[in-house]
Amino acid sequence: MASEAVLKYLVDTNRPYSCADVTVNLRGAYTKNAVQKALDALSESGKIKCKLYGKQKVYAALQLENVEESSDTEDYDTQISNITNILNDKTSDLKKAEANLKNLVSAPTNDMTKSQIEEVKNSIDKLEKKLTDLRNTTEVISAGEKKILLEEHEKSLKEYRKRKRISSDMLDAVLEGYPKSKRSFLEEFCIETDEMVNFSLKTQ
Structure with a gap:
């Protein structure tokens, strides 16, 4: 009968199995429905122990002849918790190793x-x-070339001053609604002013 075969298998292996596991491991000797009925009957009669993990039922033999009644089965909840913790640690180690490998591969x-x-x-x-x-x-450059260079320099200087004024006006407008100081804003957005880098534009 299916009940005898199922009970013998659980006792011999002394491990928890689901209905699907038992059906497969009995090599198709009984249908899944027959195995499920046998497991339910054995559980109700107290010959095996049934635990529910999520939506899945897991069955294990009590093995009363080998252990004391107070510790007839292993604490599978504790085992699962320990294995889960180990898995989390290994997953964390794997992510760190992958990040390190990525850095090594990208390095020249x-x-x-x-x-x-x-x-x-x-x-x-x-x-x-x-x-x-x-x-x-x-x-020595000629007077004409010098004049051209000075004119270009003056033109660039005017453009520089114009853009600096525009930038300063934009910065002041932003700072009106910024809750922190001007220095904090510049540091946060990695902005350097001429004064911060000691830049001085020669006018002559």
Whole structure:
């Protein structure tokens, strides 16, 4: 009968199983309905223990001949809680490892870093040579060229002042509704003024 086979299986394995597990593990000797009826009957008669986890019923043999009545079955709730905690810890460790791996993969390799350093050195050498040439030059520009340069400089200076005034007006308008100080606003939005970086535009 299904009841005898189911009871023997649960006693021999001494592990909790659902109806579907028992049906599969009995290799189709009985239908799922027959196994379910057997499990319900054994549970009602007190020969096995039934626990409900969510919507699923789990059955386990009492094994009365091997253990005392007060501890006839393991505390599966505690086991599940412990396993859940372990799983959460492992999941957290996995996320940290994945983030670390992402950082390592995105970081430049040694060869790339060496190449970038070499490019910067070459750029510095070219700029230093250009600066030396400019310092040592004796070439004098004509009055006409000087006038053009001064006019362009004055034009750029006016544009700079105009844009700075517009920026200052916009900043003042925003600060009217901002609850903190001007300094806090600049720091929060990573804005640097000319005064903060000691920038001074030469007018001559």
